[in-house]
Amino acid sequence: MTEKEVKRYETRExxxxxxxxxxxxxxxxxxxxxxLGMAFGFLMDGxxxxxxxxxxxxxxxxxxxxQFLAVALLAAGAGLPEFVIATLLLNLRHAFYGLxxxxxxxxxxxxxxxxIFALTDETYALLTTAEVPAGGSKARFYFxxxxxxxxxxxxxxxxxxxxxxxLNLNLEGMAFVLTALFVVLTIEQYFNSSIRFPFVAxxxxxxxxxxxxxxxNMLLISIILGxxxxxxxxxxxxxxxxxxxGIRQVKGIGQAHATAQPVQDSSQEEN
Amino acid sequence: xxxxxxxxxxxxxxxxATFATRVLPFLCFGSREPPAMLSTIEKNLPPMILLLLVIYxxxxxQWFLAPYGIPELFTIGIVAGLHLWKRNAMLSIFxxxxxxxALVQFNVFSFL
Numbered sequence: 001m002t003e004k005e006v007k008r009y010e011t012r013e014x015x016x017x018x019x020x021x022x023x024x025x026x027x028x029x030x031x032x033x034x035x036l037g038m039a040f041g042f043l044m045d046g047x048x049x050x051x052x053x054x055x056x057x058x059x060x061x062x063x064x065x066x067q068f069l070a071v072a073l074l075a076a077g078a079g080l081p082e083f084v085i086a087t088l089l090l091n092l093r094h095a096f097y098g099l100x101x102x103x104x105x106x107x108x109x110x111x112x113x114x115x116i117f118a119l120t121d122e123t124y125a126l127l128t129t130a131e132v133p134a135g136g137s138k139a140r141f142y143f144x145x146x147x148x149x150x151x152x153x154x155x156x157x158x159x160x161x162x163x164x165x166x167l168n169l170n171l172e173g174m175a176f177v178l179t180a181l182f183v184v185l186t187i188e189q190y191f192n193s194s195i196r197f198p199f200v201a202x203x204x205x206x207x208x209x210x211x212x213x214x215x216x217n218m219l220l221i222s223i224i225l226g227x228x229x230x231x232x233x234x235x236x237x238x239x240x241x242x243x244x245x246g247i248r249q250v251k252g253i254g255q256a257h258a259t260a261q262p263v264q265d266s267s268q269e270e271n
Numbered sequence: 272x273x274x275x276x277x278x279x280x281x282x283x284x285x286x287x288a289t290f291a292t293r294v295l296p297f298l299c300f301g302s303r304e305p306p307a308m309l310s311t312i313e314k315n316l317p318p319m320i321l322l323l324l325v326i327y328x329x330x331x332x333q334w335f336l337a338p339y340g341i342p343e344l345f346t347i348g349i350v351a352g353l354h355l356w357k358r359n360a361m362l363s364i365f366x367x368x369x370x371x372x373a374l375v376q377f378n379v380f381s382f383l
Contacts, residue, residue, distance in 0.1 A: 028360075056279075057282055060286040061282065061285050061286045061289050062289070063289045066289055070281075080281065080284050083281060083288070084288050087285050087288035087289055087292075088288050088291065088292060091293075092292050093292075094289075094292040095292050095296055096316060096320065097293070098293060098294070098295065098296035099313065099316065100314075100316035102296060102297065102313065103313055116294050119293045125320075128317040128321070129321070170376060172375055172376055173375040173376060176371040179325065179329075179343070180363065180367040180368050180371075181364055182324045182328060183350045183354070183367075184364055185321050186318070186321045187351060187354050187355065188360075189321050190318070193314075193318060195318070197315065198317075198318040198319035198322070199318060199322055201319050202318075202320075202321075203326075205323065206322070206323050206327075210326065215330035215331055218327060218330050219324075219327045219330075223320060226319045226323060227312065230311075230312060230316075230319065231308065231312065234308065234311050
């Protein structure tokens with residue numbers, strides 16, 4: 001082998017390892033998306049739609065709760081404006097996911113549009129927690145995770161729409177795999193970061209929205225509420241530090257990211 | 272075929288609306304430096320959202336009807352305990368899911 005061939009062979013090897021690593025990372029999502037996708041396909045089949053529509057919706061929309069809502073709206077004979085408003089409101093939480101990925105995605109290259117398109121709850125959870133394997137490309141690793149999750153969802157939908165009525169599997173409770181995945185990822189986040197306040201904010205905002213709002217609206221409202229709590233703590237809890245930061249920024253010392261660091265440190269001391 | 276066209280239009284509209292929610296922050300802060308406040312939010316959002324997703328998974332639990340959400344809370348306790356003990360994600364997730372499926376399919380808490 002020439003040097004070039006060795007190099008190409010090595011990148012292909014590394015690529016396979018990266019893919020296998022992504023495959024391993026996404027196994028819980030596979031187990032969750034297959035029954036959930038099947039439930040959606042089954043619903044579409046039951047509502048009298050050809051399986052190709054279940055396929056197209058999962059491929060192009062790719063939003064679990066959004067697609068279930070769409071079936072309900074289709075059955076209710078809703079007009080296009082109703083679809084737009086309902087979808088925007090239900091999926092607005094995705095905007096907050098992007099908000100925390102601006103930095104992570106800033107150097108991601110040409111896969112960025114796809115990664116943004118494929119940003120579901122579960123993929124977001126994986127991308128913010130999974131470590132890119134040593135020496136592997138972040139862009140490729142993220143792409144594999146996103147594309148695999150997308151594939152599982154589409155496969156589940158088609159399976160449900162095509163075979164749902166023929167199969168008689170008892171999958172009751174299998175979607176709990178996603179709850180378990182989120183529990184494990186939350187614990188990993190707890191160990192990986194020294195900040196504790198986000199968990200306090202989540203419990204407060206989550207409990208409040210669970211009690212005060214309907215289940216369908218609970219996630220978006222709790223994310224907004226939690227973000228407001230984070231901002232309020234940032235603004236009023238460390239006003240002195242902020243003031244110093246402000247002065248330093250006016251003087252032009254340090255970038256936005258560098259100035260955020262001391263604020264972070266002071267919040268750690270408090271906890 | 273107006274029905275087919277209408278269906279395709281509906282799917283396109285939902286797809287665009289969904290993508291709009293995902294691309295919004297990148298359009299707003301894609302070219303200019305995000306405000307300083309945002310970088311703190313960036314660090315604090317993932318842990319908060321992950322815990323909120325756990326809470327969201329419990330949104331349909333009927334807390335005041337038997338079995339009072341005990342299968343869910345019990346299994347989450349087992350998953351968390353197992354994970355704190357072994358730190359093996361696959362083990363925690365699969366043992367927990369298997370346990371939960373057994374609990375609900377065999378209606379273990381029917382005595383409540």
